[in-house]
Amino acid sequence: MLAVNFLLLSAVLFSIGVYGVLARRNAVMVLMSVELVLNAVVLNLVAFAVINGSVDGQIFALFAIAIAAAEVGVGLAMVLLVYRNRRSIALDELSEMRG
Amino acid sequence: MSGLASGTVLVGVDGINVAKNVGFGIIAAVMIFAALCVVTTRNVVHGALWLVVVLGGVAAQYLLAAAEFVAISQVLVYIGAVMVLFLFGIMLTRAKIGADSDLNNRSWALGIPVALLLLGVLGYVIIDGLRDTVVPDRGPTPTVLLSDGYLGPYLVPFLAISFVLLAAAIGAIVIARKD
Amino acid sequence: MTMLSDRQQLSYIAAQAADARLNVELETEGMTLNIGPQHPATHGTLRIIARLDGEQVVWAEPSCGYMHRGYEKLAEVRTYPQVTTLVNRIDWLGSFANEVPFILAAEQLMEVEAPPRAQWIRTILFELSRIANVSLFLGDLGVQMGAITPVFMAFRDREYVLNLIEGATGGRFHPNFDRIGGLKDDLPAGWVDETRQVMRKLRNFCDEIEDLLFGNEIFQSRMRGIGVIPADVARQYGLSGANLRAAGVDWDLRRDQEIALAYDQVDFKVWTHPDGDCFARCWVRLQETREATKIVDQLLDGLPPGPIMAKVPRIIKVPAGEAWVSTENPLGEMGYYVVSQGDLGPFRVKIRSASFNNISVVPWVLRGVYVPDIITILASLYFILGDIDR
Amino acid sequence: MPSRSSSVVVRLSETPDSGETAVAALPGDGLREAIVDTLRAALGEQLIDSHLIPTTDLWVRVHRDAWLRTAEVLKGAGFDYFCFLSAIDWMPSPWGRGEDDPNEPPPERSTELQWGYTGGETRFQLLARLNDVDRHVAVTIKADLPDDDLVVQSWVSVFAGANWHERETAEMFGIDFAGHPDLRNMYLPGDFEGHPLRKDFPLLARMVKPWPGIVDVEQMPTADDDETAPGPSADESTGDTAS
Amino acid sequence: MPKVPGLIKGLGVTFSTLMRTATKGANTVQYPHEKEAPPLRARGVIALREDNCTACMLCARSCPDWCIYIEGHKQLAPPRRAGGKPRQVNHLDRFDIDYALCMYCGICVEVCPFDALFWSPEYEYSEPRIADLLHDKDKLGEWMETVPAAPELEAGAEKRK
């Protein structure tokens, strides 16, 4: 099995995620796109770990997963706060700094 | 998973595992399709469910790469917790049933060239650099190795991550609290 | 024993009110939840419209009338015996108790009094219908709280009481046994002994419910301190029965008014509870059921011999006048204001049913509670739809 | 098992002290007369009439302008338990008991208003009852409302529980309560026309179905009926009588 | 005395009920196979003794919801004693009770001055069609067979009429 397979897959996921982050207006959708990007990276980590035959990549993959969970928790809390105050989670409406 | 990783499977001429490649291809195709749906769907909940498919596919890829523990963690954390959190957030922000017209921002079309450019660069680098590298067919990673890693050389990052998680949990509660 | 202090009660109420106010001020877009008219928790067709913020009730209002049968109007075109069959159907779980105040009001206008034996049997049947009614409440309480078993036990043991009522009156649910001046018939042979046995079973049932439900820590944690109705609010809203006594108001019409029933012949305790919360209401009802079985036992022991019907004309015309008689029904104070103009039927009957007043406090008490507590509070206030809408 | 911090356990075997006070002596006349006196002192001329059945009950009739004041005075005098509030339409029903022969013109009925205790002046009379829980005494309050101005002050500010009773009365009798926060219909649909408890509101159930008792025994069978009359008993009969 | 937690006590109640049902049988009755006998006074269905009915309409008048339909006519009955004058009696043409309307209050049975109506504890007469619940006088007459004798009264009761 070629390593390129894994890496190309992760590149595609990464690009799709980047597109999502750029194109989406809804905050939750942006967060989901960020998850795509993160997963692409973690997939890379695991792939390289297997290629190199060391577990370090897997260990860092687990670190990344844990961090992702934390990031989602905080991110969603912020989205909820924004929603509660503004009745909307459209990001481009959040440009003004006044609360 | 021993069944998938070391079972009696068809073996190609150059030692490349054909069944594994086919499985990879199918899963990868599904994942890419699902990922495209995530960024193009017009309903937030559908998007979240497509993301579940992508994350499940990632877990399956980890299994193919014989990273059993990571795969299970992926299911437990991503599908069991993160996605539930997402759905929770979506439902608390009153997701509508049916198509939502304003999920994209006005300049969404700019994202396509950017993403394609990125894909091109990344693809070129990957194919150029790792064209002939073959993923060796190893058995499943023993969990012991992972735990030794955590409690050995990576103890400090492990603790740091734990604190980050704790801080994130507290922060999330503080942010989302009403009063 | 210990009790919720006044300060605790007041702080609870203040906290509820403050929460509700806060939510209104924030103008959070509430979700409007329609509980009923066909919701399992409303045992009947009561509808509660509740505006929620998350799971908290900002504002709630019951909407009744899905079962309005217009008994006050119907009574105007019926004769006195016919009205008796109508009022059976107001609180259909304790229907004999509905007849008694109406008949007593008519008797008061006619200035006749039922003979002692009739009064005793009336009182026995009155308490039996209380037991039948409240034992079902105790079981239903379990269902509202999510425990399935108590209701079956309640149905099991209520069946004995209903058999007794049917054996004596012929009707399980709608006895129509009371007549102006006495009763339709005397008790059948063997009824007294059977009743004694059933009362033992019912006391056993009360013990079981106490162990199964009231002693349960989960049940207590859901009931205590929830839906506190202080005494002055209870009086203002005209709450009656166990709902009033659970707020610490020691008022029981069985004891506190002179009435042509045999309550002055028996020794019983009026149970009150100082807390005024859901648990207090349910607990008072449990104790009252037990007390009712004891009242029945005492009455059976002293059942006087004699006639069961006073001398009344065959065709009953009630002299002109007005009378108000209310009794301590299973649900609370049930009264009839009967206006007669010397006709075959009443000129106007105002039916003061217990549940109507008891439920009118709901908008007050539901403010600021959580959705599951709506159910607890409604269950503990205990209403019968027919008794609200009449 | 965590329990709510504010809740304290009452052991079930014990009873909260209900106050082992002896049953209060049932009040006699003096008590009720004192109540009338209190009211008279507070309302003066606006207390129109009172009626007292010793050891049983007490009725007072007040002027409708004093309706709210009566409630306040009585609440101050210990009558803080709200029992009910309603109204009476003293007009005799033009429909009788619904037992008229539908084929005949309706019989003549008296249209004279006949008031009950404490008398009356107008067709509609308000009716309310307040209890004194501690002294075990109650009073029924009445007030006349002129037909052309069915408005009275609401009791909601004094007794919150009057809210629903006033809504019901407004719906059933068409009486307006000034100062009531929300005088919607309780039972009937919002667009319902008429006020069901007024005597001139027909009870449709009795209107649409003729009274079965109207089929008169005296209605004589014809020869056709005799032929179609079923049952063996027809054979035993010696013949129809024509009377 | 250490208090048994309510949680455990509750389990005990359900378990003892389980054992009681298993050993002593259930409290329920398997209806179509076994039936509980209703009490003698149970108001199941109204039976009509047609011979006693004089079509006096008293029951129909006293019925609160007008579910009794009576039609009759006068006819001459044979004299009681030979040679006497023929009597004039009311003959009953129709006596229907609409059980779809009936409230089972029993006023009609009570007011009947000629003992023509009786309560029977029979209860199995439900019908798929509501119109079939209108029992005519033949059907009401059939119920007479199921009417039990009035039960003995409890000690201390005064015999009425």
Added chain:
Amino acid sequence: MSALLAFEIPYWGQSLLRVLGGIVAVLLPAGTIVYLFLFKMMSFMQSRLGPMEAGPYGSLQLVAEVGKWLQKEDIAPAAADQRIFKMAPIIVLVSTFLLVAVVPFGPQAYFTDFSAGIFYALAVGSVSVIGILVAGWASANKYSLLGGLRAAGQLIAYELPMVLAVVGVVIQAGSMNMQQIVVAQNTGAIFGFEWLGNPFVLSQFVGFLVFMIAVQAELTQPPFDMPIAESELVSGYMTEYSGFRFLMFFIAEFATAGVFALIASVLFLGGWGVPFIWFGWESLSDVAWWMNLAGPAIMLTKMLLLTFLMMWVRFSYPRFREDQLQTFAWKFLIPIALANIILTAILKVVF
């Protein structure tokens, strides 16, 4: 690989057998639980007999009920998100089938032998949350949505004490593999009494209690049945479901109860081992072949014992309130489970 039978069977045949076995292993306990406990035990606890007409003592009642559900119309509310609405019960049921895959029924009688078996079980057990959540959302019903949200909150909250309770077992057994846990219990010793074995229910009693309570909550059974609380939310996320989609939820509920009981008996009651007798086998490969036949029966017995406990509680208790449920999980169960882990770890190091 798991050679359940002595003779050689092709790869596809093995897979087919596994799938069939999985279906049996899910449906058989579910059916038994429904008949034995839901129909009969609950009725007896309420002084009644339960179904008696279909088959002797109503034993075929379940078949009749399934037949009834299957022939019912498949209704989806008009406002619902049709595809997701129809998919949700399948997700829930699939999670149950994935769960049973790692449960060992005998020395060679298992579907797969994961090295991190119990970890896998906990992971796939959490997948059902998504099914429940989207079921609540897609029904376009406020009660359903509230029920779904409650269910999700509850399942996430109780997953943690469940995992923590398992950690104690894993520490004591020294393995996450379910077979190893079974062997560790049966070859273990308590204070030198080797013949007794060491079912972890004895040494991990606190963990056992926490695990069973968490299982009760994961199954949304009383006293934790707020998501489907009949008197509050009608039927919660199941309100709009009818016909065979409701049947799927129903099967999933009781099958999951059975599978969790199986997992609990592996973790705490010694799995497929005969209680107190181990015949002196040294390791997994020593175990006599007949254990493959006796094992499933023993597992079924232990499962029934545990489901009896679960159902007993279910039919006796009233339910918590939502906030009390969270309080109970975070302030009571999790600290206790953590303390249990620490204690276990200390004892493991000391001895």
